[in-house]
Amino acid sequence: MRHVIALDVGGTGMKAALVGEDGTLLHEARRATGRERGAEAVVDGILDFAAELYAHGAERFGAGAVAAGVAVPGIVDADQGIAVYAANLGWRDVPLRALLGERLGGIPVALGHDVRTGGLAEGRIGAGRGADRFLFVPLGTGIAGAIGIAGTIE
Structure with missing residues (x-):
């Protein structure tokens, strides 16, 4: 069955899923980010989790x-x-898309900001679906927001 990996890295934890072509949730997993071990260990943890x-x-x-x-x-x-930079994870200029692509055998990898991608998902398939305008404000280790206007995320 064709599927994709969806991975959300947070300040304290990572949430992941395997999702089928039709949007079916096939598998879920969670893991601690491990930020107390330093930026390099966080990156290694992301690569290992994805693999x-x-x-x-x-x-x-x-x-x-x-x-x-x-x-x-x-x-x-x-x-x-x-x-480029995450104060809560201690990293700078990590070429994460390339590292993940290499680790995952060359499959295409999209990298995005967690709140912007969350807002995009809410606008396409979640609570903001069909709304011309909405505000997405997730609360976690940090706080940020995304505004959905006419199908785009600001």
Whole structure:
């Protein structure tokens, strides 16, 4: 069954899923971010978690994921795939998209800011679906917001 990896990295924990082509939730997993071990350990933990998800999908569905989407906190250069800065995780200029793509056998990887991607998801398939305007304010280790206006996230 074709599926993708969805991975949300937070200040204290990571949430992940394998999602089928039709949006069906196939598998869920959680793990601590491990920020107390330092930025390098956090990055290693993300790479290991993604690889485990890929392997789980390959074992359970006969093939690994066809793509991955990863959301991280802080400043993100989504076009370049770089986690530029996250005070709560201690990293700077991490080429996370490239690292994940390499670790996952070259599948396409999208990297985005956690709140912007959450807002995008709410606008497309969640509580903001069909609304011309909405406000997305997740509360977690940090606080931020995204505004949905006419199908875009600001």
